[in-house]
Structure formats: structure tokens, C-alpha cells
Amino acid sequence: MCTSAESMVVRDEAREPAPSDWTPEQQIAHMLELCEAQMESALAESDEAVNALIRSFTGLAEATRELRSSIAALPPHLREPVESRLNDSLAAIQDDMTSAVVAFQFYDKLTQRLGHVRYSLTSLAMFVCNREQANAREQWQRLFTALRRLYRTQEEREIFELMMQGVAAPEVPAAAGQDHDAAAAARAGEVELF
Amino acid sequence: MPSAASHVILAVDDSASMRQMVRYTLESAGYSVVQAADGVEALELARTRSVDLVLTDVNMPRMDGLTLVRELRALETYKFTPMLVLTTESGQEMKQRGKQAGATGWIVKPFHPDQLLATIAKLI
Numbered sequence: 001m002c003t004s005a006e007s008m009v010v011r012d013e014a015r016e017p018a019p020s021d022w023t024p025e026q027q028i029a030h031m032l033e034l035c036e037a038q039m040e041s042a043l044a045e046s047d048e049a050v051n052a053l054i055r056s057f058t059g060l061a062e063a064t065r066e067l068r069s070s071i072a073a074l075p076p077h078l079r080e081p082v083e084s085r086l087n088d089s090l091a092a093i094q095d096d097m098t099s100a101v102v103a104f105q106f107y108d109k110l111t112q113r114l115g116h117v118r119y120s121l122t123s124l125a126m127f128v129c130n131r132e133q134a135n136a137r138e139q140w141q142r143l144f145t146a147l148r149r150l151y152r153t154q155e156e157r158e159i160f161e162l163m164m165q166g167v168a169a170p171e172v173p174a175a176a177g178q179d180h181d182a183a184a185a186a187r188a189g190e191v192e193l194f
Numbered sequence: 195m196p197s198a199a200s201h202v203i204l205a206v207d208d209s210a211s212m213r214q215m216v217r218y219t220l221e222s223a224g225y226s227v228v229q230a231a232d233g234v235e236a237l238e239l240a241r242t243r244s245v246d247l248v249l250t251d252v253n254m255p256r257m258d259g260l261t262l263v264r265e266l267r268a269l270e271t272y273k274f275t276p277m278l279v280l281t282t283e284s285g286q287e288m289k290q291r292g293k294q295a296g297a298t299g300w301i302v303k304p305f306h307p308d309q310l311l312a313t314i315a316k317l318i
Contacts, residue, residue, distance in 0.1 A: 050211065054214055061218050061222070097218075098308070101219060102305075102306060102307075104211055104214075104215050105212065105215060105304030105305065107211070108209050108211055108303070108304075109282055109303065109304065111209075152282050153283070154285065157285075189302060189304065189306040189310075190301070190302040191299060191300070191301050191302075191309060191313050192299060192300045192301075193313070193317075
């Protein structure tokens with residue numbers, strides 16, 4: 001936590017803090033670190049689940065490809081009576097897989113955004129440990145500027161701007177409103193050739 | 195006219211799941227796909243074999259996508275190769291940087307498979 005400039009974590013002290021070591025800054029850093037650990041754990045668990053899903057997806061894609069080849073290899077008298085029905089089924093599978101390709105990418109985007117949140121928590125934990133720094137208004141401005149540079153998506157930047165304008169966190173989704181969702185949906189898949 | 199099967203696409207992304215989705219989409223359309231997890235790996239690959247199109251993410255460790263595009267454009271063999279950037283970045287400033295680096299186009303993630311394939315079909 002706040003005992004080292006290099007690292008915020010002194011785990012032994014966290015278990016049995018000496019009374020003289022107790023500071024509000026240390027507790028804030030500890031709490032931020034707890035949030036980070038919870039997020040890390042949840043993300044690791046989700047990653048495993050999503051990786052399993054992707055393996056299933058890949059297996060399904062392979063099976064579909066094999067099925068297509070097998071149908072094509074059937075002698076005409078066997079293929080023709082079932083071909084149309086099988087092709088319709090394969091087309092339906094293909095549509096579902098296309099939707100899955102888009103959905104998987106949203107998970108990837110989520111992981112990226114949570115990575116930025118995690119980095120922000122770490123930065124804040126280190127920041128509050130330096131009392132002099134934490135008491136200087138311009139240092140907070142620098143911290144916010146540094147965190148804003150992390151953001152890669154328009155949605156992250158919009159949320160940041162709303163918060164900077166004083167909108168309370170629970171009200172951000174409503175403040176961003178439907179326009180926010182519509183704009184995000186419109187940007188997805190946007191293609192611009194130069 | 196050459197078929198998709200004769201075209202090789204280099205897909206670059208540090209996310210394994212993204213690489214998987216891109217690979218599935220492109221292979222379903224008959225393209226051959228080679229993959230790299232960052233710009234350094236992609237540059238090495240591109241130097242050892244020829245590819246017909248590069249599809250790269252921007253934010254990656256070791257070497258980002260825009261540097262990769264710039265490095266590839268400096269090579270004689272990749273002067274005119276289409277290079278698409280596929281990224282969550284949608285700001286005009288970044289797009290402008292991509293254009294200056296030599297990218298052919300910009301696609302905002304998440305991509306829709308049909309749109310991606312239609313764009314690639316226009317370029318190769």
C-alpha cells in the first residue's frame with residue numbers, strides 16, 4: 001500500500017497493521033487494490049469461460065465445413081432429395097455464427113475497457129499514497145489527463161467527459177442516453193477507405 | 195480473376211479471440227490466413243513470405259499497428275499492398291494518423307463479417 005514508492009502492497013502489514021502505520025491514504029489504497037483484485041478474478045474466470053466458448057465455436061465451424069463437403073461429395077441420387085433442406089439448415093447455422101462473431105468482439109471490447117478501469121485504480125492507489133501530491137489540485141488534473149489518454153473507444157471518452165462535467169456516475173447512462181447507444185452501434189463496423 | 199483461395203491475408207491482433215474471429219470469417223470466404231500477435235511478429239512474417247492484404251489492430255504490445263503499416267510501406271514489396279486497420283479507435287485524429295502512416299482503410303470494431311468481406315473484396 002502506501003509504505004513503498006515502488007509498490008502499494010505490503011501484504012504482511014495488511015494482515016497485521018501496526019497502529020502507527022494506519023493512515024487514511026493507506027486504507028484508500030488498500031480498498032482500491034481490493035477492487036482491482038476482485039475485477040482481476042472475475043475477468044480471469046470470464047476469460048476461461050469465453051475461451052471454452054471459442055473452442056466450441058471453432059469446433060462447430062469445422063463440423064459445418066465438413067458437413068458441407070460431405071453433402072457435396074454425395075452421389076446425385078442421394079444428395080438431390082435432401083440438398084435444399086440441408087443447405088437451408090447450414091445457412092441458418094452460418095447466420096448464427098455470424099452473430100456470434102460480432103458478440104465475441106463485444107467481450108473483447110469489454111475486456112479492453114475493464115483493463116483501463118483496472119489501470120486507473122492502480123494509478124489512483126499510487127497517487128493517494130503521496131499526500132503532498134494528493135493535496136495539489138493541479139496534480140489531480142494531471143492524473144485525470146493521464147487517465148483520459150488511456151481511453152481507446154468513443155464510449156469511454158464520452159463517459160469521461162460527462163463525469164468531468166459533473167454528472168453523477170449512476171446518471172451517466174441516462175445522460176449519454178439513446179444517442180450514445182445509437183452512435184456506438186453506428187460506429188461499430190464503420191468502414192472508411194482512404 | 196484470381197479466387198479468394200489464392201489470396202493470403204495477414205491478420206494482426208494481440209487478442210487471441212479476435213484473431214480467431216477474423217480467421218473464421220476470412221477462411222469461410224476462402225482466403226488463406228496467417229496470423230501475428232503484434233507488429234514485430236507481423237513484420238517478421240511479412241518479410242519472410244508475401245501477403246496480399248494486411249488487417250491490423252492498432253494498440254498492441256511491442257509494435258503498434260500504425261508503426262507496422264509505416265514499416266511495411268517502407269518495404270518495396272508492400273508499397274501497394276492494401277492495409278486495413280481494424281480497431282476500437284473511432285476518433286478522426288487517429289484515423290488521420292492511420293492515413294498518414296499509409297493505411298488503405300479503417301474499420302471500427304466490432305466488425306460485421308459481411309462488411310469486412312465486402313471491403314476486402316474491393317481491395318484484392
